[in-house]
Amino acid sequence: MLELFTFNAALLLLGVFSLYLLSLAIYRLYLDPIAKFPGPKLAALTLWYQFYYDVLKQGKYTVEIEKMHEAYGPIVRINPYELHINDPDYYDNLYVGGSVRKTIRYGWATRMFGKTSSTLGTISHDLHRIRRGAIAPFFSKQSVQKLEPEVQLVIEKLISRFHALQGSDTSINLIDAFSALAGDVISQYTFAQPYGLMDSPDFAPWWHKAWIEISKNSHKFTQFGWLEPTLRMMPLFVVKVLSPPMVALIEMQDSLKKQVIEVKTELQAGRKNTGQRTIFHDVLTNDNIRPEEKGTEHLKNEAQLVVAAGTVTTAQTLATTSFYLIENPPILEKLQQELGTVMKTEGQRPDWQQLEQLPYLTAVIHEGLRIAYGIMHRLQRISPDEAIQFNEWTIPPMTPVSMSAKMLHDNPKIFPNPRSFSPERWLQPSPYRLENLAYCELYLALAAVFAPGGFRLELFETDISDVETPHDYVNPCHRAESKGIRVRVK
Ligand code: HEM
Structure with a gap:
């Protein structure tokens, strides 16, 4: 009798659950305000579609979204909640300032590196403005110029490390070297204490590895909001077994605090x-x-954002740009000729202001930023109050809409032959002004490493497959078997 009751109860539960799934499917496919937008039905039905590509196939949903655009046009529904646009002309309409309309972040996506009160993780338009306003002056051009000598000191350390290895058989992984550089710059600049990564004989490879490992968790943290807080509550020795990258993150948070x-x-x-x-x-x-932006916990979160944001992106751009410069002697020669006009003697270091005036170096930096993507993952924005228009499509308020740097940077209509490195495409006067700490680093580091008449870098067992980034773990990531972008100093 009891068995029959249990059987019937289970059957009833199954029935109710199936009915729920059926109603959800009907709602998502036919009744949802974004049901009319084109895209694969399976993607509209469930987030497990994205899970398959991003978690199981390791950061491949961006490539899949690119294919969706080929099949369905410039706007597609990529999951039950979100629309993606692939149209460079729309960029300035989506990423707007408060004077045009209010924009909020997508809470689901902001938890990619865990729940945080940092500026990047702040959803509300007004709160984001306040938090961004609190840290922005520190990264203004004026502040960066004031602390430029500190940045230059760290770069000088890199150059002396390269000199010490000149003529030896030892190879250097540029990704590790530039990650150490970026990590020491950001820690010296922000906390007045360099992490000392550049002092490590092999440029502290664990530093870059830790950030990439943390990035690899991003899709899981986004999909399962409970995962990061749960890991955080566990004793460190358990976390060490379950998710080693989390240990590095927790230890860094403790030291920042x-x-x-x-x-x-x-x-x-x-x-x-x-x-x-x-x-x-x-x-x-x-x-x-406000006192709220001065709380210990919040400042720790903000500091972590700055270290994370300042390390991987800058290092990836520097290493990728260096690869293409070494691979293309005519481009390097042209750059060195130009650098020679302001670097007349060995060891002479022009300042950022002087380097900014050099059109070819500026074009090289633009092209490096383009080809390396910066952040590979799509960035969502929500218009909370008003509908927004894309061509004939009216996008309802509160709909997350995203675009991806990868698709913009690889668009052959704007950048013909997009995967070839061609600074020439940037030689026309540019409307963009490159003025923050990252640009200061890019100008100073590239000028110092590729100075005319100094050492010469030669690629070592490295080809384009070590440079391309087939995985989108928010940060663009190389194939797992790659040993890095390696060089020898000649
Ligand atoms: C080549 C280097 C860099 C690239 C390509 C890059 C790219 C980006 C992108 C695309 C975002 C926007 C994320 C979003 O809207 O959701 C962002 C945000 C941010 N980045 Fe960078 N970044 C670089 C270097 C740096 C450096 C060196 C710092 C630190 C000084 C930094 C600090 C930040 C901060 C604080 C934010 C959050 C801003 C906000 O939410 O308002 N970045 N970065």
Whole structure:
């Protein structure tokens, strides 16, 4: 009797669940406000479609979205909630400032690196403005110029490491070397304490590896919002077994938190900061910034964002640009001729302002940023209050809409033969002004590494398959078997 009851109850539950799934499918396919948008039905039905490509096939949904555009046109519904646009002319209509309309971030996607109060993870339009406003002055062109000598010091260290290896058989992985450079620059610039990565004999390969491993978790963290908070609650030795990259993240968060507390204690004791100011001093002593943006937990999150944002993107751009310069002697020669006009003696280091005036170096940097993609994953924006228009399509308010740098940068109509490295395409006067810490690093580092008359870098067991990034783990990622972009110093 009990068995029959249990059987019937299970049957009933199954029936109710099937009915729920059927209603959900009908809603998503026919009744949802974005049901009319083109795209594969399976993608509209369930997020498991994206899970298959991003988690099981390892960061391949972006490539799949590209195929959807080929089949369905410039706007597609890529999952039950989100639309994706592949039309470069629309870029300035989607990513708008507050004076055009309010825009909010997509909460589901902001948890890609875990739940955070950082500027990047802030959903609300108004709160984002406040938080961004609190840290923006620290990264203004004026601030970067003030701290340029600190950046130059770190670059000088890299150059002396290259000199020390000149003529030896030792190969250097440029991805590790530039990650160490970017990590030391951002920590020196922001916290007045370089991490000392450049002092490691092999350029601390664990540093780049940790960020890539963390990136590899991004799709799982987005799909399963409970995963990151659960891992965070566990003892460290359990996390070490379940998700080694999380350990690096937790340890870094702890050290950043310690630093915030130290600065707070220093300020409370009325001690004056006699050394280089840090981003924490700047925020904590600014009376115009609300107490909410001065909380220890929030400042720790913000610091982590800055370190993460400042490391992988910059290193990836520098390593990729270097590969193409070494691979293309005529381009390198042209660059060195131009650099020779401001670098007349060995070791002469022009400042950022001088280097910015060089049109070919500027074109090389633009082309490096284009070909390396920066952030590969699509970036969603939501218009909370008003519908937005794309061609004949009216997109309802609160719909996440995204575009992807990969598709914009590889668009053959704007960039003919897009996977070839051609700085010439940027030689016309550009409307873009390159002025933040990343650009300062790109100008100073490329000028120093490729200075005329110094050492020469030669590729070592590296080809284009070590440079291309077939995996979108938010950051563009190389094939797993690649040993890096390796060079020998001649
Ligand atoms: C080549 C180097 C870099 C590239 C390609 C790059 C690219 C990007 C992109 C595409 C975003 C927008 C993300 C979004 O809208 O959701 C972003 C945000 C951000 N980046 Fe970078 N970045 C680079 C270097 C840096 C550096 C060196 C720093 C630190 C000084 C930095 C700090 C930030 C911050 C704080 C945000 C969040 C801004 C916000 O949410 O308003 N980035 N970066």
